[in-house]
Amino acid sequence: xxxxxxxxxxxxxxxxxxxxxxxxxxxxxxxxxxxxxxxxxxxxxxxxxxxxxxxxxxxxxxxxxxxxxxxxxxxxxxxxxxxxxxxxxxxxxxxxxxxxxxxxxxxxxxxxxxxxxxxxxxxxxxxxxxxxxxxxxxxxxxxxxxxxxxxxxxxxxxxxxxxxxxxxxxxxxxxxxxxxxxxxxxxxxxxxxxxxxxxxxxxxxxxxxxxxxxxxxxxxxxxxxxxxxxxxxxxxxxxxxxxxxxxxxxxxxxxxxxxxxxxxxxxxxxxxxxxxxxxxxxxxxxxxxxxxxxxxxxxxxxxxxxxxxxxxxxxxxxxxxxxxxxxxxxxxxxxxxxxxxxxxxxxxxxxxxxxxxxxxxxxxxxxxxxxxxxxxxxxxxxxxxxxxxxxxxxxxxxxxxxxxxxxxxxxxxxxxxxxxxxxxxxxxxxxxxxxxxxxxxxxxxxxxxxxxxxxxxxxxxxxxxxxxxxxxxxxxxxxxxxxxxxxxxxxxxxxxxxxxxxxxxxxxxxxxxxxxxxxxxxxxxxxxxxxxxxxxxxxxxxxxxxxxxxxxxxxxxxxxxxxxxxxxxxxxxxxxxxxxxxxxxxxxxxxxxxxxxxxxxxxxxxxxxxxxxxxxx
Amino acid sequence: xxxxxxxxxxxxxxxxxxxxxxxxxxxxxxxxxxxxxxxxxxxxxxxxxxxxxxxxxxxxxxxxxxxxxxxxxxxxxxxxxxxxxxxxxxxxxxxxxxxxxxxxxxxxxxxxxxxxxxxxxxxxxxxxxxxxxxxxxxxxxxxxxxxxxxxxxxxxxxxxxxxxxxxxxxxxxxxxxxxxxxxxxxxxxxxxxxxxxxxxxxxxxxxxxxxxxxxxxxxxxxxxxxxxxxxxxxxxxxxxxxxxxxxxxxxxxxxxxxxxxxxxxxxxxxxxxxxxxxxxxxxxxxxxxxxxxxxxxxxxxxxxxxxxxxxxxxxxxxxxxxxxxxxxxxxxxxxxxxxxxxxxxxxxxxxxxxxxxxxxxxxxxxxxxxxxx
Ligand SMILES: Cc1ncc(C[n+]2csc(CCOP(=O)(O)OP(=O)(O)O)c2C)c(N)n1
Ligand code: SF4
Ligand SMILES: [Mg+2]
Numbered sequence: 001x002x003x004x005x006x007x008x009x010x011x012x013x014x015x016x017x018x019x020x021x022x023x024x025x026x027x028x029x030x031x032x033x034x035x036x037x038x039x040x041x042x043x044x045x046x047x048x049x050x051x052x053x054x055x056x057x058x059x060x061x062x063x064x065x066x067x068x069x070x071x072x073x074x075x076x077x078x079x080x081x082x083x084x085x086x087x088x089x090x091x092x093x094x095x096x097x098x099x100x101x102x103x104x105x106x107x108x109x110x111x112x113x114x115x116x117x118x119x120x121x122x123x124x125x126x127x128x129x130x131x132x133x134x135x136x137x138x139x140x141x142x143x144x145x146x147x148x149x150x151x152x153x154x155x156x157x158x159x160x161x162x163x164x165x166x167x168x169x170x171x172x173x174x175x176x177x178x179x180x181x182x183x184x185x186x187x188x189x190x191x192x193x194x195x196x197x198x199x200x201x202x203x204x205x206x207x208x209x210x211x212x213x214x215x216x217x218x219x220x221x222x223x224x225x226x227x228x229x230x231x232x233x234x235x236x237x238x239x240x241x242x243x244x245x246x247x248x249x250x251x252x253x254x255x256x257x258x259x260x261x262x263x264x265x266x267x268x269x270x271x272x273x274x275x276x277x278x279x280x281x282x283x284x285x286x287x288x289x290x291x292x293x294x295x296x297x298x299x300x301x302x303x304x305x306x307x308x309x310x311x312x313x314x315x316x317x318x319x320x321x322x323x324x325x326x327x328x329x330x331x332x333x334x335x336x337x338x339x340x341x342x343x344x345x346x347x348x349x350x351x352x353x354x355x356x357x358x359x360x361x362x363x364x365x366x367x368x369x370x371x372x373x374x375x376x377x378x379x380x381x382x383x384x385x386x387x388x389x390x391x392x393x394x395x396x397x398x399x400x401x402x403x404x405x406x407x408x409x410x411x412x413x414x415x416x417x418x419x420x421x422x423x424x425x426x427x428x429x430x431x432x433x434x435x436x437x438x439x440x441x442x443x444x445x446x447x448x449x450x451x452x453x454x455x456x457x458x459x460x461x462x463x464x465x466x467x468x469x470x471x472x473x474x475x476x477x478x479x480x481x482x483x484x485x486x487x488x489x490x491x492x493x494x495x496x497x498x499x500x501x502x503x504x505x506x507x508x509x510x511x512x513x514x515x516x517x518x519x520x521x522x523x524x525x526x527x528x529x530x531x532x533x534x535x536x537x538x539x540x541x542x543x544x545x546x547x548x549x550x551x552x553x554x555x556x557x558x559x560x561x562x563x564x565x566x567x568x569x570x571x572x573x574x575x576x577x578x579x580x581x582x583x584x585x586x587x588x589x590x591x592x593x594x595x596x597x598x599x600x601x602x603x604x605x606x607x608x609x610x611x612x613x614x615x616x617x
Numbered sequence: 618x619x620x621x622x623x624x625x626x627x628x629x630x631x632x633x634x635x636x637x638x639x640x641x642x643x644x645x646x647x648x649x650x651x652x653x654x655x656x657x658x659x660x661x662x663x664x665x666x667x668x669x670x671x672x673x674x675x676x677x678x679x680x681x682x683x684x685x686x687x688x689x690x691x692x693x694x695x696x697x698x699x700x701x702x703x704x705x706x707x708x709x710x711x712x713x714x715x716x717x718x719x720x721x722x723x724x725x726x727x728x729x730x731x732x733x734x735x736x737x738x739x740x741x742x743x744x745x746x747x748x749x750x751x752x753x754x755x756x757x758x759x760x761x762x763x764x765x766x767x768x769x770x771x772x773x774x775x776x777x778x779x780x781x782x783x784x785x786x787x788x789x790x791x792x793x794x795x796x797x798x799x800x801x802x803x804x805x806x807x808x809x810x811x812x813x814x815x816x817x818x819x820x821x822x823x824x825x826x827x828x829x830x831x832x833x834x835x836x837x838x839x840x841x842x843x844x845x846x847x848x849x850x851x852x853x854x855x856x857x858x859x860x861x862x863x864x865x866x867x868x869x870x871x872x873x874x875x876x877x878x879x880x881x882x883x884x885x886x887x888x889x890x891x892x893x894x895x896x897x898x899x900x901x902x903x904x905x906x907x908x909x910x911x912x913x914x915x916x917x918x919x920x921x922x923x924x925x926x927x928x929x930x931x932x933x934x935x936x937x938x939x940x941x942x943x944x945x946x947x948x949x950x951x952x953x954x955x956x957x958x959x960x961x962x963x964x965x966x967x968x969x970x971x972x973x974x975x976x977x978x979x980x981x982x983x984x985x986x987x988x989x990x
Contacts, residue, residue: 037987182985226989235986245980252977259739279968281975284739284961288731289764296724296731296761297738300704303722304740326725416986419977460720460736460743463699468668468714470723471707480670481715 004213005220006177011070012224013078014172016165017095018087019056020049020063023165027085028065029411030169030186034178035069036236036413039226042069043529045077045602046409050266050349057111057119059090066098071225075529077410079604083175085168087111087142089120096132104136106171108164110143138217142167149207153200166201170208177223180209230415237414239378239407240267243337244274246385247309248281253386253425254393258283259301260309261294266349267405268313268339291319295336299323302332303469305429305459307389311337313405314356315346318363324398325364328495330469331446331455333392337385337401339408340525342600351600352406354525355576360400361554361583367492369499371395372554374402376528379414381407384551390425391505395498396454402553404526404575406602430456430465443467445479453498499555506557509548516566517544518616522592524550524580527573527603534608543616553580561588569615571595573608661692668718674709679830679856680777684716686833687775690840691719696744704733706758708750709784710777710856727758730765730774734957737770741958744844745772752782755791755811763820765849768957773843773850778813779858780865787861794938799861813853814934814949818927823848823952825930827945829855831870835881835946842948848956869944882933882947887919890943896920897942902932906942924951 014031016024025046035042044067054061068078080100086092088111099105112127126132127139146164153160166187173180183205191198212218237245251258260283262272276285284301288294291312298308308327312320317338327334340356342348360372371391375384381403388401430443445467446455458465467479475482476490513535523531528549538545548563550556564570572581573595581594595611597603666688674680691701701719705711707726714721724732729747737745747765754762754776765774781799782788788801792813796805817825824846828839836854843850855866869879880890880897888897889909896907896919907914923929930950936942 033985037985039987039989185985229989231989233982233986233988235982235984248975248980249977252975252980257739259735261735278975278980279965280972281980282965284965286735286738289760292728293731293734293761293764296728297735299724300732300735300737301739302735303732304736304743306739308735322725323728326728330722416981419981460702460740461700463697466699466719468717468721468723470714470721471725472723 004218006223007220008223008225010072010224011068011074012082012176012222013066013068013080014083014085014176015064015066015081015095015098016085016168016172017062017064017091018085018165019054019091020051020061021053021056021162022063022087023162024063024065024087027165027169027172028067030183031172031178032067032411033182033186033236034173034180035067035176036234036411037179037182038069038177038224039229039413040069040071040224041074041227041229041413042067043074043077043412044410045406047601048350055119057088057090057116059094059120062091062094064091064095069224071227073227075533076602076605079606083172085172087164087168089116089122089126092126093120093122099135101134102136104138105132106138106140106168108142108168109139110141140171140211140217145207145211146204149204150200154196155200159197160200163201163204166204167208167211170205170210171212174209174212175218175221177221180205229413232415234413234415236411237378237382238409238411239375239381239403240270240274240339240409242378242381242414243271243311243375243385243403243408244278246382247275247335247389248278248283249382249419249422250386250389250425251281251283251307253419253422254307254389254427256305256307256393256427258309259298259306260285260311261288261297261301262286262311263288263291263294263316265291265313265316267341267408268311268316268337270408271311271337271339291316292323295320295323295327295334298334299327299330299332302327302334303330303459305457305461307333307335307393309335309337309389311339313339313341313349314343314359317356317359321364324370324400325366325368326471327398328364328368328370329471329473331396332398332469333396333457334398335385335388335392335401336398337388337403339403339405341405342598348600350405352404352526352602353575353598353600354402354404354527355579355598356402357524357553357576357579358582360402367496369496369554370397371399371499371502371552372402373399373551374525374553375404375407376525376549376551378407378410378412380551382414382417386422387505387551390423391502393425393427393457394454395452395502396457397498402525407526410526428457430458430462444477445469446474447477448494452501453494502552503555503557506552506559509550509557509559509563511546511548511563513539513546514544515546515563517546518567519543519545519569519571519612520564520567521545521547521571521573521608521612522550522560522564522580522584523547523573524553525575527575530603530605530608531573533605534612537605537609538612543612545612545616550580553583556583556587560584564588564590569593571611571615573603573611575602661698663688663692665698666691666718668716670715672716673712675860677859678709679779679858680710680713682830682833683775683777683836683854683856684713686836686840688717690837693841694744694844700742701744701746702736703746703748704729704736705748706750706753707784708753708777708782709858710748710750710779711753713748727753727756728761729753730758730761733772734765734768734770737772738958738961741771741962747772747774749774749776750783751776751778751780751792751813752790755813755816759791762817766817766820766822766851769821769823769848769954771848771956771958773840774852775840775843776813776851776853777856778853779856779862781858781862783858783861812934812937815931815937817851818930818934818950822851822950823954824850825934825949826851826947827853827855827949829866829870829946830857839948846951848952848954869946878943880943880945882922882924882945882949884922884924884948884951887916887921889916889919895943899932904932904936904942924948927952
């Protein structure tokens with residue numbers, strides 16, 4: 001039992017920052033897991049450089065993991081940091097501006113030397129030159145304590161130094177009264193086969209934890225009470241894991257096998273990694289020679305009666321364009337997942353952005369609409385992945401699922417759904433038949449379902465349904481190649497109509513805040529948390545604001561017109577230079593205001609708050 | 618026996634014959650000299666594999682022979698018709714699937730191998746064929762073709778090589794000879810062509826063969842071999858585009874010159890050509906033509922071909938538009954290697970055996986969970 005005073009707080013934001021080789025993502029992830037176990041609500045923001053091991057000590061090599069947790073609703077990873085753990089001067093310099101005035105900065109004093117200052121491009125020691133006067137600074141000899149703790153171990157000096165993140169993690173866990181067991185369990189499994197490393201890490205983790213208890217640098221520690229979460233069984237989930245599970249759940253419910261074709265690209269690669277571990281669910285993953293092959297293989301699998309899925313990030317989506325249109329005109333089910341990163345071109349591979357929306361909507365030759373949906377939280381990645389599969393099959397169309405990079409990497413506590421509660425997912429293949437010689441009752445591959453306008457899914461191996469599909473325009477119903485002007489008009493209209501019919505899948509929009517008033521905020525993707533936090537704050541300040549968040553970007557819901565009509569002004573915040581706002585203005589002919597940010601980082605709630613005040617304050 | 622025509626030097630790919638050497642027009646539509654084919658025990662006939670679509674190739678195009686040969690062959694294979702799938706890219710040759718009354722997909726330029734791979738990997742019981750052109754497979758689809766080879770997906774690929782882009786009306790292709798005058802190269806093309814056989818051998822292909830449109834009997838044999846090979850069966854078919862590259866292969870395909878300018882390679886048989894008057898022997902790593910009529914050499918001196926020898930295939934395939942050596946046709950190389958889809962499904966099976974088949978409950982509840990009351 002702790003003999004130090006405990007102060008209860010309602011929420012806190014912690015940021016672990018260090019070299020990309022310092023294990024900050026691990027420390028952050030484990031702190032998150034412990035926090036989930038402490039039953040707090042939470043939101044995370046991993047932020048790391050594109051280089052695997054950028055030169056040590058440099059500012060551009062700094063890797064960070066931020067999370068906010070609390071006993072109340074936590075919607076964003078936090079605007080201001082309460083505790084910054086800085087493993088070196090560069091990590092301090094890069095992140096200082098995020099720390100709240102009066103906040104705590106825990107530094108590894110052993111790295112605060114001339115070499116470190118030089119690498120961080122600072123002239124003097126910030127611990128001594130007064131630049132940290134407005135903060136509470138805790139200097140810990142992390143390197144020395146780590147080496148001392150492991151003095152008797154057989155590990156190399158390098159291995160020892162690399163383990164100091166566990167000391168830091170242990171200390172941070174103690175500071176916020178988090179359970180240590182989840183991290184212990186994780187280490188035990190992770191290093192199951194490497195006893196010395198496992199023991200060293202466990203020892204350091206515990207040492208760090210006890211250090212807080214014993215050192216006089218800490219007079220008290222914090223405690224954050226459990227949040228008021230709906231009852232049920234929870235697990236911590238990352239967006240990427242949720243996507244993989246959503247796809248596999250769709251496979252299980254539909255009886256279709258998932259075929260996932262992909263070419264590695266940050267940040268989508270993790271989906272390939274995750275799915276490749278689901279072999280015992282009958283998932284086929286294929287790492288292809290490029291993104292075109294990945295979508296091609298998925299189309300081939302879909303033609304064969306499987307659920308073809310391909311995942312990528314921006315530049316890869318560009319490569320898939322032509323093949324996506326093949327699936328579109330061949331009217332085959334296909335799910336294209338685009339984990340968005342900063343563009344254009346290679347852009348900012350590890351940073352988040354929402355700038356592929358117009359590419360997803362319009363980036364194909366010809367009139368080629370397809371359903372586009374977006375995930376809004378890590379947990380929502382599960383639902384949207386499932387939904388994308390269901391729509392692709394029901395309407396025989398490719399579907400693009402857009403996932404902000406920051407959701408894919410981010411984590412949250414997730415109420416595990418009951419398998420029975422997932423939407424029905426029945427698949428109807430065209431049935432075996434005997435073809436007649438005179439062709440009178442020949443199979444008609446483009447005869448459409450009245451309700452959905454989908455054509456039948458006839459898969460090779462079914463006698464009597466032999467037919468040819470392809471990229472040339474087809475005559476409706478018969479599926480024969482046709483260059484007839486009227487038929488092309490008809491087919492173009494039908495393909496558009498089919499996407500319109502997807503409106504049947506819309507569920508009513510939920511309005512967060514006022515359901516009529518001065519300002520409506522319309523968002524999509526990962527900005528949900530920041531928008532809702534800003535709306536909550538504005539309403540506390542007496543402003544009349546509501547917000548809706550769109551899952552369906554195509555087709556847009558007609559309901560939005562009605563809702564928008566109840567407000568005087570409209571704001572569309574996006575992590576791009578104004579994309580959804582263009583689509584909405586075009587569709588609803590309303591003079592909507594855009595709030596845009598393309599800095600590789602999510603919105604701070606305060607940035608949206610400021611805009612709200614500017615518009616109606 | 619006419620000796621090798623000295624006045625008729627070997628020509629680079631695609632070069633036209635001097636006037637007067639060309640044979641009679643093959644005629645419009647299907648050529649006449651197709652072999653009579655024993656339909657075998659199957660009740661199906663060619664008609665069962667002929668779709669109701671009008672064939673839209675130019676009259677006289679070499680594509681017709683391939684289509685007819687394939688349609689005639691299909692009933693002979695021990696494959697249920699509904700399991701047959703033809704997948705093509707874009708090009709004149711790639712219209713092929715529309716004319717087959719089987720499952721098919723006329724896809725996008727160069728990408729047929731990707732689609733076929735996804736289909737075969739997920740449905741190993743299907744009999745998958747790829748139909749492609751020299752541009753489709755070696756230009757835009759070059760990346761996919763090599764990866765198809767190394768993966769060894771069990772399917773057949775018929776590569777129609779006419780050394781030209783037919784469908785886009787006659788630009789030079791990656792198999793066209795240097796200096797080719799086309800619409801896009803009025804002063805002659807400047808890039809060196811691929812040797813397709815060498816290319817796929819280098820890409821770890823397990824079955825590599827070459828045939829020609831004007832020898833349907835040989836083509837038939839080669840298609841059977843490619844089809845029956847348990848792995849990727851790559852068959853290059855020299856195909857005459859009588860509109861944009863007429864006569865590109867006449868030296869090899871026409872009676873007057875065929876015997877002296879081609880050699881049929883067959884496993885276990887000596888490399889003899891020119892109606893037995895000439896042979897090929899190995900001089901170190903070099904192929905050499907020997908005269909079997911002057912008493913100095915005999916058939917016993919000729920190289921006995923071994924299609925399982927990759928190095929030999931590498932040497933013989935290098936005989937490519939050679940001035941002094943005959944162009945080889947037949948099976949260059951054959952190797953038994955586990956197919957991509959076998960390995961894939963074996964791996965899945967072994968994982969299932971080890972950890973059991975996953976259920977949706979296990980999926981959702983896996984890992985670290987906790988209860989909130
Ligand atoms: C993406 C794309 N680029 C270009 C084309 C135009 N195109 C169609 S076929 C073709 C070349 C076909 O040559 P080949 O594969 O040799 O087929 P052939 O017509 O000679 O049988 C080209 C360039 C296309 N259809 N798609
Ligand atoms: S253009 Fe050439 S390859 Fe194409 S159909 Fe005509 S003859 Fe055949
Ligand atoms: Mg060609």
